[in-house]
Amino acid sequence: MTAPTAHLVSVGTCLPGEPVDNATLAKLVGVDERWAEMFIGNTSRYFAVDLATGHIRHSLADIAATAGDRALTQAGLEPGDIDCIVMGTATPDQLMPATVNLVADRLGIDNVPTYQLQSGCAGAVQALDVARTLLIAGRCATVLVIGGDVCAKHLETDFDPGSRTSAELVNYVLFGDGAGAAVLTAEPLGHGIAIRQVLNRLVGLGKKPGQVIDWFGLGDRHSDRTVISEDYKAIEAAVPGLASQMFWELLDDLGWAAHQVDYLLPPQLSGRMSDRISAEMPAPDARRINVVRTVGNNGNALPFLQLAELTEQWQGPGRAVAVAVESSKWIKSGIALERT
Missing domain, CATH: 3.40.47.10 (Thiolase/Chalcone synthase)
Incomplete structure (x- = not known):
């Protein structure tokens, strides 16, 4: 079945x-x-x-x-x-x-x-x-x-x-x-791309947030707190390892081998960091889908921009793995796709 x-x-x-x-x-x-x-x-x-x-x-x-x-x-x-x-x-x-x-x-x-x-x-x-x-x-x-x-x-x-x-x-x-x-x-249409697995893991227990976007109400709108802040060094140090962990968790869960992955959608943090993370991730033969260099880090839009690029490039059967890492309180997530 x-x-x-x-x-x-x-x-x-x-x-x-x-x-x-x-x-x-x-x-x-x-x-x-x-x-x-x-x-x-x-x-x-x-x-x-x-x-x-x-x-x-x-x-x-x-x-x-x-x-x-x-x-x-x-x-x-x-x-x-x-x-x-x-x-x-x-x-x-x-x-x-x-x-x-x-x-x-x-x-x-x-x-x-x-x-x-x-x-x-x-x-x-x-x-x-x-x-x-x-x-x-x-x-x-x-x-x-x-x-x-x-x-x-x-x-x-x-x-x-x-x-x-x-x-x-x-x-x-x-x-x-x-x-x-x-x-x-629920039923295949269009591209015929099946979503085989989606994983989300909060891994920030005891860790300081790597990024904060603050919110101000009427009572504290004159606060001297910074609206957006990030610990860029902590992000650089943590994200590559978290991305690799999620990649292997998805593959282990599905019984896939790294060489069977045809497309890899790495975390999109910045042009420089995403290139580095992409190079360090497994699946050396997989085609990388990186978009952040030209569109900027637009948060929750990025995985969809990568998926749009993927569907344009993807011809014939194959497998794709997308990984996203959130540095606010450290979340690693990923999605595995297959076209038959």
């Missing part, structure tokens, strides 16, 4: 506005172009906020709805075909209502269960895990899964560049905004 599984039918993505290269960023916030390329390795990113004026051009709901609509169109489905929506994000538009419900409203989806997971990069994989579980349990037949973040709203636009340290300016170089979506079904 064949074990129940879920299937990846389509992927849609949305990157707001035009790409902002390092030369433009240097003029806007005073970042040194050479430092940005050597230290971070990102060459461009997309912002939902105009850094020159501070004007918010797109909300997370805007770009997430666009990504969802594109995923539906690619799958040949209508909003009424969706039985459930699951969304992962670290930067919702508001605490209430949940952004997933704003997206559902814009897409014309109603009277279905909706779930929003508050998490960083691993949130996209967590959302896929919830969707897969619902499909396998027979609770739903078709699920729309969304991941996205608008990090730029946490970045100051009115400041003297000379007053900022490298640790503060790194956020402008590292992060970007974006959204992605995927249609998952």
